[in-house]
Amino acid sequence: GAEQREKQYRAHPGFGDRRGGVISARTYFYADEAKCDQHMETFLRCINASGGSSEDGFSAIKLTALGRPQFLLQxxxxxxxxxxxxxxxxxxxxxxxxxxxxxxxxxxxxxxxxxxxxxxxxxxxxxxxxxxxxxxxxxxxxxxxxxxxxxxxxxxxxxxxxxxxxxxxxxLLSRFTEEEELQMKRMLQRMDVLAKARGASEKGVRLMVDAEQSYFQPAISRLTLEMQRRFNRDQPIIFNTYQCYLKEAYDNVAVDVELSRREGWHFGTKLVRGAYMEQERERAAQIGYEDPINPTYEKTNEMYHRCLDYVLEEIRLRRKASVMVASHNEDTVKFTLRRMMELGIHPSEKKVYFGQLLGMCDQITFPLGE
The missing domain is CATH 1.10.238 (Recoverin; domain 1)
Incomplete structure (x- = not known):
């Protein structure tokens, strides 16, 4: 039970290379602190480029690019x-x-x-x-x-x-060495720099913090929530990503939405199905903990629509939530448009966004743009 679940959050040499079975997501490896600073500068250029090309653009960042993944695991x-x-x-x-x-x-x-x-x-x-x-x-x-x-x-x-x-x-927590504490602080500082970037704060660029492997995700979500508490007071600047192929996705969305209600900040989310399924399943089987992924594609679709509907209802009730529907699934896009009409959420309110990878689903992307 508990011991099995905790195996998920420990480093295992056989899965040091996190690229296995992943074809649609960039993987970053920790080299040193200077390399993390370079990644931050790259993200800053992307934020400024997005701010210069549109009034309300998006820019995606990955936390494994900004610090040592071992900290996220711990x-x-x-x-x-x-x-x-x-x-x-x-x-x-x-x-x-x-x-x-x-x-x-x-x-x-x-x-x-x-x-x-x-x-x-x-x-x-x-x-x-x-x-x-x-x-x-x-x-x-x-x-x-x-x-x-x-x-x-x-x-x-x-x-x-x-x-x-x-x-x-x-x-609960093994003591960090002095160097590990410094690495942790530098990761948080880099996140802070990105959230305060001129493009994000002045030009309305939203930062989407990508979801990653499930064994990093509790830390990534928690750190993103801390950013949301600080920067989403007046508008949704920071967007957290929820992977709906995870069995716990709905609980995570519901808990975080409730936190935003209590504290009065804008809830921003990107909903995806997930990019690490093969790797997650193989790791769970080899190390010996419960597979965190929904058993079937249909269950993942149900989870996606359940999470999405929960956020759309929150938009209807409070108008203090925003969602990026990151999906290439035509049924999901139709579901979203239908629910928007039923709930009285007009596109001009800019509470619901759609995202597809360039060229991957143009038959959906172009009609949405019109």
Whole structure:
């Protein structure tokens, strides 16, 4: 169970070359910090070119180009362990099997459990779960829990969480070396430079942060969310990418949309099916964890339309969401146009965008452009 899932977020020599089975996505390898700076400069030129050619352009960036992928792997493991601990505590309170946002832990019982497990005394955890933090509800949901990663600990601190199977406390995060901490900070600084770039801030260029392999994705999504919180206050500048071939795609979209509602920023997303299926399946089979990919193409289509419909409904309700429908599937494009009409979302509002690779699906692209 848990041990199997965590195998996904550990480095494995046999999959060091991430190009295997990937033909439609660029793969970056870490050489050194200077090379990451070069990639950042390339992205900056793309942002400025996009800003110079249109009033509301897009530019895509990849986080594996901006830093050492090992950091993304380690941070992903942290986030997954933290979320797993929440689900284990929810199961202890009889809430196993509920949707992610429907799980609500009673703060009082949670504090008692944390004290019993030796993580924090009741006095120490008291300020984590104040009425202000919980909105007076007296319960802790997944978003409240995730926020503790910010307030409870800095990334470099050693945080212990219990392994519910063994009953032993284990480190949530292995200590970074001084050099690894510097590499992490430089990656965040490069992201900051791109988000603040003149083309993005002044010319309305939106930055789409590409999704990558599932074992990097929790960290990529979390770092992108942090950018959205800062830069999407007035308009959607930063777009997160969700891969709908993943079994957890809908939960991820729903949780992040809810966070944007609570905090009042614009939710920006690009929806894709996914580019790493063969590699993901082979890695899961060889290393021994559950395949993260939907079992059939039809299930992936269902997931795509479910996620898309959720975001379109959010646009209808609040007008503070935007979506890039990145699809070459004609049925998906027709579905989107039909739902836009039904929900009263007019193209002139510029809340829904369509994207296809140049020349790959011109019979869809050109009619959309007209």
């Amino acid at each position: 941070f992903s493991e942290v986030l997954v362990k933290w979320r797993r601990f929440f689900h284990q505590m929810a199961a202890e309170q009889g809430q196993a099997g509920r949707a992610a946002l429907e799980m609500k832990l009673e703060a009082e019982r949670l504090q008692e459990a944390l004290a019993k497990l030796g993580i924090a005394t009741k006095a120490e955890s008291q300020h984590w779960f104040t009425g202000e933090n919980l909105g007076g509800s007296g319960t802790v949901d997944l978003l409240d829990w995730n926020s503790l990663i910010d307030t409870r600990t800095k990334l470099s601190k050693l945080l212990l969480v219990p392994n519910m199977q063994t009953g032993q406390l284990e480190p």
